Amino acid sequence: MDHMFDGYGMLSSFKLDGRNNFATGSHRFIDSAAWQHYAATGKMRWREFATAPRYESLGDRLSDVASTLGGVLGLAQGVTDNASVNVVPLPDGTAVALTETVQGTYRVDPDTLQTLGQVQYSKSGVKGDLTTAHPALLADGDLINLVSAVGVGFNVYRHPAGAFEQRQLIATVPHRRPLAPAWVHDFPATQTYAVVPEMPLYFNVGKLLLGGTSDYIFMDWAPSDGTTLHVVDLRDGRRRSYRAPACFVFHWGNAFESPDGRYLHLDACLYEDPEIVNDLYLRHLRAEYQPGRQAGRAFLRRATIDLQAPDGSEVSWRPLVEDEAEMSPPFDFPKVNPLYRGKPYRYLYGACSTRPTNAHNSVAKFDVEQGSLEVWHEAGTLVGEPVFVPAPEATAEDDGVVMVVLVQADGSSALVVLDGKSLEEVARCRVPYQLTIGFHGTFLPSSS
Numbered sequence: 001m002d003h004m005f006d007g008y009g010m011l012s013s014f015k016l017d018g019r020n021n022f023a024t025g026s027h028r029f030i031d032s033a034a035w036q037h038y039a040a041t042g043k044m045r046w047r048e049f050a051t052a053p054r055y056e057s058l059g060d061r062l063s064d065v066a067s068t069l070g071g072v073l074g075l076a077q078g079v080t081d082n083a084s085v086n087v088v089p090l091p092d093g094t095a096v097a098l099t100e101t102v103q104g105t106y107r108v109d110p111d112t113l114q115t116l117g118q119v120q121y122s123k124s125g126v127k128g129d130l131t132t133a134h135p136a137l138l139a140d141g142d143l144i145n146l147v148s149a150v151g152v153g154f155n156v157y158r159h160p161a162g163a164f165e166q167r168q169l170i171a172t173v174p175h176r177r178p179l180a181p182a183w184v185h186d187f188p189a190t191q192t193y194a195v196v197p198e199m200p201l202y203f204n205v206g207k208l209l210l211g212g213t214s215d216y217i218f219m220d221w222a223p224s225d226g227t228t229l230h231v232v233d234l235r236d237g238r239r240r241s242y243r244a245p246a247c248f249v250f251h252w253g254n255a256f257e258s259p260d261g262r263y264l265h266l267d268a269c270l271y272e273d274p275e276i277v278n279d280l281y282l283r284h285l286r287a288e289y290q291p292g293r294q295a296g297r298a299f300l301r302r303a304t305i306d307l308q309a310p311d312g313s314e315v316s317w318r319p320l321v322e323d324e325a326e327m328s329p330p331f332d333f334p335k336v337n338p339l340y341r342g343k344p345y346r347y348l349y350g351a352c353s354t355r356p357t358n359a360h361n362s363v364a365k366f367d368v369e370q371g372s373l374e375v376w377h378e379a380g381t382l383v384g385e386p387v388f389v390p391a392p393e394a395t396a397e398d399d400g401v402v403m404v405v406l407v408q409a410d411g412s413s414a415l416v417v418l419d420g421k422s423l424e425e426v427a428r429c430r431v432p433y434q435l436t437i438g439f440h441g442t443f444l445p446s447s448s
């Protein structure tokens, strides 16, 4: 594999038994067809994000192009189903593991980490192949997601609470470039609005099918297009589109409306260009630290949309940290208290880097009202995504804990529990083996 996004998906879990002060750790590969093929043959069957199968002959290559085309046309599985990006709990106690292909959506059992089966959506007219692994959970339990259909646009749809396999189309947002969908990894949403952030990083479908690299893996960067923020009203599917400067965003921290409903605030972990995508090639991650060389770096910025402004109005990005160039460490994986998702909020947590490394080895807590931040850091560790869990009887937004997986230089791993207010360590459970660095995580309360 050539890139951090390419490995086969594995679920890791820590199970905490507070009554007996006991913890267990476990991990298991997602039993996708991509993983099964690799496990049986030692070879890739489908291309991952930045690594393509090595073909032994032109015939092999052509047959793979035909198979990918077949997948795009819905005739066969032509793209990977490696559900390696995110895991989302569902109301029935199961969870779904996801990647950005529709095929790569698997139901899993959070208790045993067993793969239960590939999600088969009911026929609903929601077409498209490239989705996001970040469905947005609304306060009423519905999930919103989008899928890109080449030549059509972004189809924004709803999974009604408790009926994940049902997809209800809400709106179709045409792509700015009909044959080159923009890459959308995540999007902001409230109970009323979902925003499709159409940034100028476009899939190059030819390179994706035929191989070869473009500016960023198989994508083209065209900053002169700027960013279009399409605000979709989830009640009736109506849309208004606003123009913002070019940017690249993996993850949106939060979104919320002003009390009078006139303004929509969107908080992003915002990169000024997509250089981070190339920085995550393994050859760059393994390279010796070069003083002065900085990996792509995101800042916490807010766009405020006046929902009464006409279609096409300009929106700008505003820093949420004072003197951000000096004060804000490189960070990503923004998470807020889940009870404040889609609502006015004050605190945002994220994984960040304490220099000299570019890798995430610290946890940041941003105070977006004060424009300040605090950092927890421990030498000799890398961190996964911090997850905020509110205290059962919480009275304040930051009353709770932050759970984060550590991968440690001595070959062990740990789950560390930090106080949500002070970031002081409250508890730690160690496992005597090394977990791999993961992407996203989630907290599930025990049912018993």
Ligand SMILES: [Fe+2]
Residues within 6 Å of the ligand: 085, 134, 185, 186, 250, 251, 439, 440
């Ligand atoms: Fe993500």
